[in-house]
Amino acid sequence: MELTLRDRVRRSAGPGAVLRALPSVLVAFTVATDHGDHRLPFPLIVALAAIVVISNGWLVLLRDGEPIGRSVYALLAFALAGSLLWFALPGSALIALPYWVARVAVRYHRPGPVEWVVVGIATVGATVPFYLASHSVGVAFGVIFGMAALVLASTNRRNRETQMEELEVSLARRQTALEEHGRAAALAERARIARDVHDVLAHSLAGLSLNLQGARLMLVRDGASAEAIEQVTRAQGLAADGLAEARRAVAALRDDSVPDERALADLVTAYRLESGATATFETSGTTRELPADVMNALYRTLQEALANTRKHALGAPVLATLEYGDTIRLSVEDQPGRRPDRAEPGGYGLVGMRERAELLGGSLVAGPTAQGWRVELKVPG
Structure with a gap:
């Protein structure tokens, strides 16, 4: 389900979001302190800086593992504008922009084709200004190697976190399965005991009560003493009480308390x-x-x-x-x-x-x- 902007801001608040907003601060500071040593017209630099700040604001709302969705356009805009800013201001700290956007493209979600295009743009954008300044292929390959190392490290960390999450889920499911198995075994044992109590004890007490009832009636018929009749009547009552208790025990064993x-x-x-x-x-x-x-x-x-x-x-x-x-x-x-x-x-x-x-x-x-x-x-x- 697509999240509203308010939901995204609320869910993204935290130290991670603050760190992801640092490129905007860096761009604003660099452009504000520019002393005229740039390769592109200053109005164009300001426009590029605005694109970086706006796209960075949208990327701040990304969360780990969340599908990137329409944020991919912000990634593309940041990669292009950030690379051009680094080209326009080669002596600044804006070299961090291509590296930052390449890391974001692969760090917080599983990258798709567009994300790898963003990594390619960032790599070219980071390499070209260095090559134009030094005309050294070795320096250019060094920049490319650094970008590749950053992308691989970010991808490896994301994969490791994903594996840990999957392991935690698997362990939780296994624990739940073990608990359910133990509960089922306990219920099966209780049901077996309940059957034994019902089939043996309850039936025996019911038969005993009927026999005592018959004995009492015969004693009455034969004119037996009141004491004898009273003893048999009392025994019959005890058998009836035992039968009721046995049935309550069966109900308790079967969790049939109602x-x-x-x-x-x-x-x-x-x-x-x-x-x-x-x-x-x-x-x-x-x-x-x-x-x-x-x-x-x-x-x-x-x-x-x-x-x-x-x-x-x-x-x-x-x-x-x-x-x-x-x-x-x-x-x-x-x-x-x-x-x-x-x-x-x-x-x-x-x-x-x-x-x-x-x-x-x-x-x-x-x-x-x-x-x-x-x-x-x-x-x-």
């Missing part, structure tokens, strides 16, 4: 295994991924509702329904078969869930029904 629909179903399953009561989780509408804050609100609301059911109506059937739509609706209803005597709970659990719902722009309602108790959460989806 609850999803599966996590809601797991809460209902844990309640069913723990209580031995009927517990159903149903969904309706088009299933879709919900924002993390919405899923957290659904999860915490279902968790609190089931905790209240355990406290006030242990063993009651539970129906949990999740409806997808413009508004997400979660309904949790326990159905012990009678209207509860308890008033709306005043504990902090549902109060906190109501506040969470309001922060999301939704609402939470909890109250008795003809068959039990219902908690209903509505949040924008």
Whole structure:
């Protein structure tokens, strides 16, 4: 993208830009202190000096590695005007001008055909005045050799800097690749551990919980002591808690920290295994991924509702329904078969869930029904 003049000035500010502006100072000083010893008319010298200053001002805006673009015309103008100035004022310090423009042509970017033409003009412009003054071929070749050495040194430095930049980029890419490989290996290992925990531990705990549930029902059927039934019930609760912890560990290993629909179903399953009561989780509408804050609100609301059911109506059937739509609706209803005597709970659990719902722009309602108790959460989806 072409940079504006303001952008170029801002990006070029610095010691390097100041050094590249020195030819303009040199030309202005030399022309201002001219004592009449020149080979061209003074008005023409002033015009050439103006061309050098203007073209040098544009070249100051060049940056390392930046495509030269239209600045190539400034290079050509500087090379021609600078060489003629050195020819017009052979006893001055303007010999630096051809050397300077040749260096600029190859130093800050990869030169093309026009840049090499600039180097040729600068070489001729530096050599001819020396040859006219000395009529010595050796002196002329010495000037040419000096120009060639300067161009080669500048080209070599640019190439070395380019190679260093490419090496840094290559090392950065290699480091990124190694980090990605290590991250992928870590994720693969975590996924393997998660599979093992899920397939072995979680399934074993689920089977253990079902067996304990069956044992408890048989003890009740056979009229076993209350202590025995209590011990089996407690063991069943521990198995259900272990199953929930195992599932949370699997989710953590898979970086699945945000609850999803599966996590809601797991809460209902844990309640069913723990209580031995009927517990159903149903969904309706088009299933879709919900924002993390919405899923957290659904999860915490279902968790609190089931905790209240355990406290006030242990063993009651539970129906949990999740409806997808413009508004997400979660309904949790326990159905012990009678209207509860308890008033709306005043504990902090549902109060906190109501506040969470309001922060999301939704609402939470909890109250008795003809068959039990219902908690209903509505949040924008």
